[in-house]
Amino acid sequence: MPLVLKLRQLAARLFYQLSSLAVIAALFIYLLTSWLGLYLAGETDLLVLDTFFYWMLVTASTVGYGDYSPATAAGRLFVAFWVIPLGLSLFAIVVTRFGMLIHSLVFKGRKGLLMLTLTDHTVIIGWNGARTLRLIELLLARTNKQREQIVLCTTTDIENPLPGKIDFVRVDSFTQPEDMARTSINSAKRIIIDTSSDDVTLTTALFCADANPNAHKTAYLQQESLADLLKVHCPKVEVIPSVSIEMLARSTLDPGSSQVHKQLLDSTEGMTQYSLEYQGQSTEFRHLFEQFKSSLDATLIGVRPANAADIILNPPLSSPINQGDNLFYIAAHRIEHSVLS
Numbered sequence: 001m002p003l004v005l006k007l008r009q010l011a012a013r014l015f016y017q018l019s020s021l022a023v024i025a026a027l028f029i030y031l032l033t034s035w036l037g038l039y040l041a042g043e044t045d046l047l048v049l050d051t052f053f054y055w056m057l058v059t060a061s062t063v064g065y066g067d068y069s070p071a072t073a074a075g076r077l078f079v080a081f082w083v084i085p086l087g088l089s090l091f092a093i094v095v096t097r098f099g100m101l102i103h104s105l106v107f108k109g110r111k112g113l114l115m116l117t118l119t120d121h122t123v124i125i126g127w128n129g130a131r132t133l134r135l136i137e138l139l140l141a142r143t144n145k146q147r148e149q150i151v152l153c154t155t156t157d158i159e160n161p162l163p164g165k166i167d168f169v170r171v172d173s174f175t176q177p178e179d180m181a182r183t184s185i186n187s188a189k190r191i192i193i194d195t196s197s198d199d200v201t202l203t204t205a206l207f208c209a210d211a212n213p214n215a216h217k218t219a220y221l222q223q224e225s226l227a228d229l230l231k232v233h234c235p236k237v238e239v240i241p242s243v244s245i246e247m248l249a250r251s252t253l254d255p256g257s258s259q260v261h262k263q264l265l266d267s268t269e270g271m272t273q274y275s276l277e278y279q280g281q282s283t284e285f286r287h288l289f290e291q292f293k294s295s296l297d298a299t300l301i302g303v304r305p306a307n308a309a310d311i312i313l314n315p316p317l318s319s320p321i322n323q324g325d326n327l328f329y330i331a332a333h334r335i336e337h338s339v340l341s
Helices: 002-017 020-040 049-060 073-111 130-140 177-183 198-211 224-233 244-253 257-265 285-296
Strands: 122-125 150-154 167-170 190-193 216-221 237-241 272-277 299-304 326-331
Touching: 020 049, 020 073, 049 073, 073 167, 122 130, 130 150, 150 177, 177 198, 190 198, 198 216, 198 224, 198 237, 216 224, 224 237, 244 257, 257 272, 285 299, 285 326
Parallel strands: 122 150, 122 190, 150 167, 190 216, 216 237
Antiparallel strands: 272 326, 299 326
């Protein structure tokens, strides 16, 4: 009994030490020797290519349908002492290795250890618990059932909080090119930076501005001084400041203001604020305002001229609107460029 146990332990160690290349080589040698053995035994019916592979598989997997079998005595002996014993062992190894591979991929994906290959996706950098989950919920609901891939990148030792809905990458640093390359940050369409520290957010924003100059980048900062500093060095990064004090004051003076702002930011239900880049012919604000209200059941509230930094809210009806200007509007859903004329 101890000898059997030792043999089993030795076999297990050899199994785990085998490389994938060694398993493939062993499988190839097994098929080749089996074919040669059946050929020498005169089992010509089993050597037809599709029949051979089919019969080897059902034999090695112990299914054994019985529609094909060796007809000669030599063939039966060869199958009994070579094809079946080795086939069972190799079949078990291949199935187990495949299962281990699937488990490894799932495990690495949940742990954020995979190298992702994505394009035109959204990368969220930083983890703030419920706030980040709410952010992801809003992003998933922001389009008309057209969801882009979202990658959550964090240094926190957690697993993917929303497996099946988002991708997940865990890194040691947000400014290490090798780590951040696993998020495919160079090909991201949008980058959101919301870390637990303003200093980390600032350095991460500088890194992202260099790694992907073309992506639309937004960063959340508590300190206005750092927000101003970031705007100086990275003018294309849209800084989202903390507005809690302003919201408190506005809601005190104008009751219900906080509810209005919350509704405008909530893309999961009701009327929400959106923006789009105008692609039509030059016109006046009046024409688009009427079209938005009468044809699209939406309200045009502002415009940011192309290459301008400031947004003009409630502009005069005679204000010119040109191709490339950003329009801001309130609607129940996002409006496509094609419906504007």
